[in-house]
Amino acid sequence: MPVYFLGEDEKGCNRIKIGVAKNIAARRRKLQTANSEELRLLGWIETDDAFQVERLLHQKFDARHVRGEWFDIEPADILPILKRKGRHGFVAKNADAFQIVGYDRDAIPEYLGVWEWGDLEIDECCPFCGCLCGMHFQDASQMYHCLNCDTLTDFSELDARADEPDD
Incomplete structure (x- = not known):
């Protein structure tokens, strides 16, 4: 519980x-x-x-x-x-942790982030389920893995979303 x-x-x-x-x-x-x-x-x-x-x-x-x-x-x-x-x-993760909220001085997208009340890096917190086990890089697959929700990603879907025009 x-x-x-x-x-x-x-x-x-x-x-x-x-x-x-x-x-x-x-x-x-x-x-x-x-x-x-x-x-x-x-x-x-x-x-x-x-x-x-x-x-x-x-x-x-x-x-x-x-x-x-x-x-x-x-x-x-x-x-x-x-x-x-x-x-x-x-x-409790943001509804869309990957929403682009701006760009840094090198034109790299900045995302809303996992938690509204503090900055958490992917090695601290899974952006998909909010688990504080973090995302772990796997050399064999060259992808990140969450031990809790079992998500496996290389975050390439974020790169594709960053290239999409805003509505």
Whole structure:
């Protein structure tokens, strides 16, 4: 069962709920009905000991407790925790991590990125599933592989998309 992190989308998610739910999407919808701020899923940890992990996280952030399971923390506070969980840590990825948002000074496309609240490189996070196991380069195939979702890519589809004209 996952331990999830939901943020109130007010000024960059500076209040975050740390909870446990079998179905995070259903839990978010239920909590949303009682909250005037939009709730955004930031990430989650897959674990067999969800209640223990949740309790330890509540203790870790006890000094920044607001009410119930809400804490005055930011996405930057939870990212190291998710990263330490590696293959069991996930970020809620952007809908289109590969959307081009601009070009650098060498005309190389810059992409939206995997996580809205921080820059993550492909060796840290899979842009397809959000797993913090990262993409691993395989010499034999000359492609990148995600240990979680099993995606195998050389990212050439991004090069093709970069050449397409904007609508």
